[in-house]
Every structure is written in C-alpha cells, then in structure tokens.
Amino acid sequence: METLSLLLLSYLLLLAPNPQISHATDFINSSQIFSYGDAISSSGGRFELGFFSLGSSVKRYYVGIWYKQISVQTIVWVANRNAPILNTSQVVLKLIPPGRLLLVHGTDTNVNNSTILWSTNTSRPVRNPIAQLLDSGNLVVRDAADENPENYLWQSFDYPTHTYLPDVKFGKNFVTGKEVYFTAWKNDDDPSSGDVTMHCDPAGYPQTIIRNSTAVTYRTGPWNGLRWSGTPALSRNPIYTYNLEMDKEKVWVAYHLLRNSVYIHLTLSPAGVLQSETWVEQSKTWANYITVPLDVCDSYGICGPNGLCSIDISPVCACFDKFLPKYEGPWDRTHWSEGCFRRTPLNCSDGSDGFLLYSGMKLPDTRNSWFNKTMTLQECQKVCLNNCSCTAYTHLNISTNPGTGCLLWFDDLIDTRTLSQNGQDIYIRMAASELPVSNGGSKGNRRRDILIGSLLSAFGLTLLGLGLILYIRKKKRKEKGEMSTQQDFELPLFDLSTISRATDNFSLNNKIGEGGFGPVYKGVLEDGMEIAVKRLSKSSTQGLDEFKNEVSYIAKLQHRNLVKLLGCCIQGEEMMLVYEYMTNKSLDAFIFDSTKGKLLDWSIRFNIINGIARGLLYLHQDSRLRIIHRDLKASNVLLDNDMNPKISDFGLARSVGGNEVGANTSHVVGTHGYMSPEYAVDGLFSVKSDVFSFGVLVLEIISGKRNRGFSHQDHYHNLLGHAWMLYKKERSMELPDDHLAVSCDASQVERSVHIGLLCVQQCADDRPNMSSVVMMLANENLLLPEAKEPGFFTERRIATSEYSSSTQGGSSVNEVSISLLDPR
Template sequence: MIVIPTTFLWQSFDHPGDTMILGIKLGSNFVTKIDKFLSSWKSAEDPARGEYSFVIDTHGYPQLLLKRGNITLFRAGPWNGIKFIANPSPIPISDEFVFNSKEVYFQFGNQTSVLSRLTLSPLGLPQSFTWNDRTNDWVITDVGQFDQCENYAFCGPNTRCEMSRSPICACLDGFIPKSLADWNFSDWSDGCIRRTPLECSDKVGFLKYTGMKFPDTSSSWYDKSISLKECQGLCLKNCSCTAYANLDIRQGGSGCLIWFGDLIDTRRSTGDGQDLFVRMNASELGVPTKKRTFSKKLAGIVSSAIVAGIGMLMLGIIISMRKWNLRKKNHCEEREEDMELPIFDMSTIAHATDAFSNSNKLGEGGFGPVYKGILIGGQQIAVKRLSKSSGQGLDEFKNEVMLIAKLQHRSLVKLLGCCIHEDERMLIYEYMPNKSLDSFIFDQTGRKLLDWSQRINIIGGIARGLLYLHQDSRLRIIHRDIKASNILLDDELNPKISDFGLARMFGGDQTEAKTSRIVGTYGYMSPEYASNGYFSVKSDAFSFGVLVLEIVSGKKNRGFRHLDPNLNLLGHAWMLWIKGTPFELIDEFLIESCNLSEVLRCIHVALLCVQQRPEDRPNMSAVVLILGSEIPLPQPKQPGFFMGENPHEHSTSSNRHVTYSGEEVSLISLDPR
C-alpha cells in the first residue's frame, strides 16, 4: 500500500524553474509565504537562474508580469474573469484562476488531449512547446510576439499606446506632453501631465475609453462585490482617484477597480480590451457643471468670443508653425527628406541571431557585443547590442540612430534599423563579412592578407568618408572616435566607417565646439580634445593621421613597443622622418608589394595630420586631394603627444615630454601602455 504524506519538506511544483506544465501553479500562497514563478535559465547551456521571471504581482490587484531582475518588461495585466487582459499568445487562456484570502494563482486548464508546456527562454521570451508523438520530440508551436506597445510604460504615464497610430504614443485627452522637446523627438518616456490640475469638487466627470488594456494595477484598490455605478460614486468621493473600471467582464460586468495617481502602461487593445473611465475636470469634458439659461445678449457675447478665439487660434497656429519651421531648419537642413528607420521587434532579432548565441558573436566594443544574424528572407545582418555596463547609454544610442540614418555614402556602414525592448537597445547594420580593420593590421596572420594596393584603397576610402561627414553631407558631423576597430571591411575589403555613438553635429558655419565630457579612445585623441575638450574637423584629421601610421606600420599607437621605451608610434615615425629613414616604418609584409613613393606620401600626410596645432593640420578635402596627386607638401612639424628627444635640439636638458596647449604632461596619464 502506498502511503501519501500529508506534509512536504520540498516539492518541485513549488519551484517550477523555466517551465510550466499541467498542474503547476504560478502565484503566491499568503499562508505558507511561498511564491511560485517561472525563472529563465542563465543561458541555453547553463540552467542556473537567469535574469528573467514570470510572476504574479500581488501589489494592488494581482497582475501577471515579465521581469528582468526588478525591472518590469511586460505586463499581461489583471485577470478579467476569463483571461489576463494583454495575454501574450504562448500563455494559455486558463480556466484555473484563483484569488482569495489564502492564495492567488493561475494554472493550465484540463487540456489533457495535448501534451504541452510553457517555457521562459534565457532571453525572456515565452515559448509554447507541444509534444510530437511521431518525432518523439518537443516542437515550438508559438513564441511571444511583443510589439512596442507591450514594452512596459513605453509611452510614459498618462498616455495610450496604439500600434495603428503614427506616432504610436498619444497623451490621454486633457493631458499634454511633460517635455514637448523630447516628445517631438519620439522620446515619450516622461509621458504626459494634466493640462489643468484635477479639481477636488463636484466639478468633475469621467471620459470613457473603450477597448483598453488597463493601466498598471499595483497602486489600485478593488472590491469584487460592488457595481460599476457604486464604483463611480466611490471614485468621486476620493480626491486621489484618477480612474475606475469593472473588475470582471462576465455577465455584463461586476466588481470595482480604482486607480490612484498616474495611469501607467495603458494601450488600445486589438479587440479584447475593456472600458476605462478616466476622471477629468468638467471644463476638459466640455460640459457645463450647472444648468444655465442663456439670453440673447449672452449668446452674442459667446459668439463674439468664439470669433475672437478662432482668430487667436489661427494666429497661434501661424506663430507655432513659424517657430516649428525655424526649429526644423536649425536642427536639420532639408528635413523633408528625413528617412524613417525600420523598427525590428525583439523576437525577430532573437531568431536571426539564434538567441544571441556565442557562435554568432562577431566581437565586442565599448558599446557592447556585436552578433551576426540572418533574417527570415536570408539577408545577413550585424546586431550591435548595448551592454548594461557600457559607458555609452540611451543618449549615444539616440545620437547614432538620428545621425547615421540621415547619412548615405559608400564609405559609411549602412544602418538598417533598430530594436528597443525595454532597457534593451540594439542597432541593426548591414553585415560586413571581413569584420573590422584592426583584425587585419594588428594580427600576425591578417597583416599578410592586406597588400599595399588594398591598404592604400582603405586609406583613401576612409578619407573620402570623413570628407563626406565634414563637408559634403547635409549635416556637418564630427565623428570623434575614428580608430581601426571602427572601420569595417566589406567582402571586397572596401572600408566603411561605423559607430556614430559619440559623433556630434555642427551647424553650417560652426567650426569648433567644447565639451566637459571627454569621450573617445586614447591613442587616437587629438591634444586639444584630450586636454581641454575642444573638438573640430581637425580632431578627426588627427585620428585619421594616427590610423594611417597604424595601417602603414601594422603597429598600434597605443601600446607601441620600441627600443626606446619613451617613444610611441607617433614619436617613432617622427624620429624616422627627421633622420631621413621613414621607410623603416613600413610593415615588413608590405616590402615586396608596396609602391615606395605612395607609402612615403601616406606617411607624410599622416605626420601633417597629427601635428600639435589644429591650424597646422590639413582638412579632409586637402587630404583627399594630396592622396590623389603629386603636389608638393610642406614639411610636417612635431606631432602632438610626441615623446622622445628631438635630435635637432642641442640642449643639456631632457626633452622627453608630451607638449600640448603650452603645458607639459606625462603621457602615462593619457595613454597608458
């Protein structure tokens, strides 16, 4: 005889891991204090607890949440008597939802004819699996499809999100954007505020929204027994009440759900939404608070006021349009030709990259890791994923999207779109099969694969790309991070400038700017930028000069090793130049393939670009001209960040120093080796 114990020390169904099957409950037991939730694996190969979880949140009225750590990513909403309001497709519509004083949970219904399970992937995507008797294997039957409106609080407080609208975010009626400037740039995170403060009096009413996903219920109050009319009365009596609705949609509706404060994460549903009543001042509803009898005199006054109001409105519209047009002109010339950047959803990118598997990882930079992907149509892409620990954040992400989406040149990498999934931010580029330039010129094997004709082509392509940014594009762009790892190579080894996260846009007549936040890469920074924050087209020219010396020599400026430990690559090139032996700089693998006059000219141009004073450096139009001609060139002056003893100076004192802006500064603090 089998004896079934009445008490358990531990049972697996209380700790479901990443998978939910028939009989498992998700929720909380208020008596035993046990919380049951799904938690993802750390990776496809590591079953340790990952970042993501599916939980029943019991603050306010219970609702189903998808979270990453403590951050809410998606909210399925509260239970409406039949289902969770915003039910993502892989989650089964359960007929088993229990909420009482002892516990709250939901579980699969009695669907015994089909063996299925729900799994939370390491990327936080719910996936539905069904057992296939023919193949004796689990088959994915559905994957969570979260559009932008499903991203928690995507539009900010007091808004509604509608995928059929453009833009998809809109303030609730009677509300205005909290930050109009951010709103106009499609940054809706601050949401909206009331046009007029909500009155605590009888001069209020309610605006009905139909087909809505309810706002976040974590700060709500509920009563399962009262009617909708009683619910309205309770809301009117409480000055903090901002909205109300029915709790249960069955049998014509019952129960009361009341919100306090801001209404967060509200969207127009695709067909399963409910009625939401938002509290408004009567003046915002456009109805009088008391019955009035209007005389002909009052009617005349009103008519005059209407005419005057229309006139003022027209004047306001004209003024606003003039201001808007001026702002558009100042921000971006010829804005009418703006490009609309495609938005990729998370599931598409996850599928394309095989859930960001390590086998698809192309590399990692300051922004974060880059993955290779293949879209369903077969197009190859590169996905740059913002790292949480990256020094670059939302501002740099927006900056890159806004700038590169407007730039089109054969020497610039093409941005195909972006993906924003809560705090996940990704840029989708055309795929460059030969990766970045540094993987060739700084690699013992890769250096052998680039002969001189290919290297001079790369140098010329980078120069033409910078000329386009500085002069020929509608926007004057200073890149501020030109370096070997930001030059990508296509299948024919043609260069394409990438990574515009640190770039800055200049006005038509602007030539220089200053920043207190020094960003970029030591070894490529110009002296005036690294010391005082000044940047211009000449600071990009300095970075280009460093890069040319690296391409010619196959050695890095930062971390350069030489018999004289006080010399960096710039100092080494300068010493060879003034000694009349610049050919000693050439990469040993180029000796047989190079054109010595072309190499000498490239070294000459590079030394001109890395001169100490910005005004001594050529601009990129001059560089492109010089590289394509044989015009005589001036002798270069000592480079910025030069270290070493100048043999032209005969002095008993040591000249081992770095000089910029009239000061001497140890290079160790600027360019550690």
C-alpha cells in the first residue's frame, strides 16, 4: 500500500506544471522558482538575467545581468557580488510577498530555514509582486498591475555595481540621504566591492569624483550646462545626451541613448579608470571610445594648490601667472604637492584688487565653491570682489552665448589644467600691481599715484631716449623685412647658425621638397632631434604672406593630428619655419604609388582617415581659433613613424570668430580637385569647404587614385563621379585599391565610401559637420543618410594650359597649390 502511494505521488508530480522559469518571459512572479540554468530576457532582447561564473581554479557563481545579443559576455550588474555561490545545486532566486527578491541557499519553502545570500528591500507591501527585467537593463520589483516607475518597490538602477548604464540617475537625494554611486570590482575575476568608487559629489557645485578608499584620484570638473568641465570629449553628439538635474531635494546626472542600435559600455575599473566602449559587430569586439583619466594632468591635484598642469610642456607643472612655487627646491625636483602662492598678496581692504582672465581651462575643484544660477558675469565679479575670501569666478552655464550664472571659488585653486579643446574661461583674483592697465591696474590710492608721477618725471628723459633708440631699431628691422616673432607669435627663435649646422649648410642632400614658399630641408639638431625646415625663397612674394599666416595660426594650435611647429628662424633676410620631422613624409607618396601603396593595409588607411577627421574637428570646433584650412589634400597630410596622420600647411588657412562658420573672398586659392563648388565658383569658404576636401581625400585613400586626372574606360567622370556611380549601383566594393583585397573589412570600406560621398555632396548644407563625421566613423551601428549627387560630378576635358596657380584657380594639374608643400 505504501509503495502504491509513492507511485501515485510521483505520477501526480509529473503531471503538475513546472514552476521553473520559462526562457520566453521577462519577469519572475511569486509562484516561480529561478535556479541555476534559468534565464529571463528583457522584452526587446537587449539584456538577460541569469547565473554566471568567474574564477579559474575555484568556480564562483553569481546572479547578474549582461547584454544578450553581444557574443562576448559583458556583465553590467551583479546581485550577490559580495556573497559568491560555491555550489549551485540548492540555490534559488525567489520573489516573496510583500515584494522582496531573495537569493537563498536551501529549497525549504520556509525562507527562515534557508541561508539568505542576497535580498532586496521594499517600501510597502503589494498583493501580486513581480520582478521584471526591462530593456534598459533595469531589474525592477513592482506590483504586476502598476507600471508607473515612481511606484517601483525596488530597482537595480538604485544599486549599480561597476557599469554606468544609460538612464541610471547617478547622484544623491538630500531628503532621504540615498546616494546612487558606482563601485569597481576588486579585479577582473572578482566582482566584490573594491576600493575604487565614483560619486556625483554635490558639495559646492556638482562634479564627478573617483576615489580610491578616501583619496580623490580624479574629478571631471563641474557641470557647465553642456558636459563636465574637464571632459571635452563628452561634447554634444547624435549618439547620446547628458543631463544634470539639481534642486533643493536632489542632484543627479544621467545620459540617454538616442539610438538603440548603439551599445555603449561605460565601466569603472579596479585601477580607477572610467572607460567608455562601443560594440563593433563586424570585429566582435568592444572599441575604446573615451578613457579618463586621460593623462598625467588628470591625476588629482598633481601640481598642488594654485598649480597649473599642462600636458604640452615639460615638466607638466607650472604656477599660474603672477604666482611662485611655495618651495623652490622641491618644486625643481618635481615635488609639486605644496603648490604655489601669490607673488603679491591681495589687498581686499582698499578695493583695488582685480582679475586676470585665463582661457582654455579645466575648472578647479568646486567642493569649496558657491553658485548662483541667475547672476550676470558682471554681478558675479562684483560679488567676488566684495568677499575677501573669493579667489576666482566664472560663468556657471555655457550652454548659451553668452553664458549665464555665477560660480565662485574660495581659498586655493586645486586641480586646474589646460585643455587642448573645449576649455573654459576663469577669472582669477590679483593684486592691483599685478594687473595690466586695461584691467584696472592703474587704480590705486593717491600716494601711489604721486610716487608714480614723480618717477615718471625723474626718468622722463631716460625713457624718451630709450624710446627713440627702440624706434630706430624697429624701423631698421622693418626695412630689412624682419618680424618680431617672439613678441607677436610667442614662438621659440632658432639662430641661423644652429639651423645651418643642422642642415649641413642647406645641403642639396638634405633637401626633401619645394613649393611656392621655398625649399624644405631635413636637419638634425645638436641634441639629436630631427627637424624639417621651410626656408622662404627670396623670390617668393606670396611666400612671405604665407609665412606670416602659418605662424599666426599653427603657433596657437596643439593636437596630435596637426603637425607641430617648433619655432622660427628670422635673421636678416632669412625667414624659416622649423617643424617636427615626419619620418614617412606625406600621404600622397604612399597612396598614389603602386609600390609604397602596398604598405598601407586597410587598418592603416582607416586609422589615417580617422586621424584626419579628428584633426579637422579640432580646427573647426575645439581649438581656441576657429580655423578653416582651405587646402586640405594628400600632400598636406604628413605621416609619422607609426603612420599617424598630421595635417600640415596652414599658409592658406583663415579663422572665423564667434559662431561664424565661413566667409567670402574674391581671392580664390587652393587646389583643384579638392575645392568645393561654392568656393571655386563663388569664393564662399566655410567649414563645409574643408568637409568637401576631406571627402575627396577619403575616396582617394580608399581607391589609391587621384580625383584630379582620374580616368576610366567606361566614362569621363572624375573619381567622385566614379564613386557615386558605384554607390548608386551598390557596387562600392569595386572602388578600393587592389592592394586592399586581402586586408579590407568590406562593411567598413563601404561605410567609409558612403561617408566620403556624404562629405562631397553638391550642396554645402547637405554635408555633415566634422563632429558628425567622427561619430559616423567611430560607430558602425549608426544609420547613415542617403548620399546625394556630389559636386563637380563630371570632369571637363580641357587643356593643361587652363590649369594655373593664379588667383582664379589655385593649382596646377599636378595638384600644387599656391601654398608650400609641407616638410617631409
């Protein structure tokens, strides 16, 4: 009888419905059991929740969330990060009334008899709770009948681990004291809470801070309405938006994806590095997009109080202008922690202090700051001046022009650095004697005025004599054609004897090129540094203008994809520019040469395309000057030892101010084949003219053929027309250089052709700007618009004599513009 009962019980259990999780659902309810091997997926299939393991020698198991459609398992959240599972046989995830999610060891229906490894809390009881995985990656516990996010009982977005997912509200609630922050894993095989954390610090004015235990290691700078002050890479883009919300009750920041086709993985590493990656489906890898800290100047407070870090100088630390190192000896030995102090103490009592403007800065630590959202900059200055503890001020919000609001600093300025792009202005308080006259430096009390007047009277004749001598010398220099470069352009000066020795007295063996400017020589300085020297030809009249123009612009530009100007040599009638030497000379020497072209596989060419794009973006948007190059072409792109591209030759460049993007000229100069239609025909140049030139260059890099002089047996179109015809027939893979057949990534090549054609569209307004181009190149999941017909679709068959370097055309048939070919 007993045996019969057991058989009957077994039969009934087989007929009973299985309470385990179905793979098709996106939720767990209180009647289900979630055990090892089970998984739920979000409704859109973007994320998956289940068990995963880590460790090599001893396997440890966890419940977590990862991207479902990405082949490389990438964990974005871990439930039991500090309580690993060593044996999965009796571990289940349960949802129990009144709405708690538990990970327990033990199968007893009575939770009190099981070991709880991890659990959620609940704000109130509900009758029918469910735990649902949303397509945002958020695991929520809610009432099955209530989908209002405001009524969630619990959500994983409030307890992130090391991954910053889109729409996570990262910050602090001042009413409840609840803070949402990130904690790195201990190491790549151990997701337990490490020592590195990342907080949106609301003290003073909000900024993101990374700490190792209690020590600050990095901070983003304060929020400026567009991005964090010290992270220029987080500019507006078509992929995601950032937003900060702050009031008396809370402060939080979040970013939102604008395109679901893009996967962004933003993680805090055990080393304290915040890294943003995008998924590249073709290569099945995560590609690095943004990394902070970026360099040594991002190390928190490396230069001490009132110190200024600049990655472009060596050593990297200096004091603010009008400040001195606190301790000279340690400072000279690169011990900068004590920082700097004011050369002249402030004098708040008589109201004579003023302010000096510093531009291009990552703003200092704002934990000891004050802000007002409605003040004007003038009101901000007045408030700072009336508070003896106030040391600096700036705009609070720069999302509008002019900016709005007021941000004040008190006491020392900590963790300030220069930025090569998107830096901000800050006004630092100075004693009256440290200010130029235009900033109020001449204001003072009557006694000082009398003393200055007496000194001027006593030394009047001496000053007059010195002025006369200086005038005569200046006149002589002008007659000889010298420019006061050190004063006007702030560039190092090289002696003629130094350059002569470096180039072996301008030996023909060292000559590496020549253009409208004059010859170019390779040289080696006494310290072993290789240089390229542009020597202005005495017969070059336009070369003089070009020389002045190039020095004016490139001396103020610093970017890894721009050639670096080291200095000038101006002596008598000699005028020379000294550049860093580019080992591999210019791009045209490779892509248009059948032998050398084999050295450039697709990965190198794609890297060159990206580098040129980033260099142009810097010129158009992120440099202190807004620069339009006007002569971008293959011969003006130089290649360093690692084949990294550097844009050169700024002889024809022009700057535009404010929000301008272009201008008009009656003097058209440049190179046929690269000039946009509106510039070549009507003299209208803009940033979109450079975009057109970039598009031509992209198609040349891919095809290994020049746009100018291109021929095909089936038609008379130039390279742009040929690429357009192939694109319309969906045969773009016929365009690449034959050498690329083995190495090329087909989808990447087709996408690059598409981007090149977008850049050369007939109408300037249809062409993308360079920020969009950079984004298109970096994100292969980003949908591209259809390309329209390119400018100069068909090449005319005209006589060679019609091509000239005159003011009407600018170049010869061999693509030599009126500007100099840069040093190679």
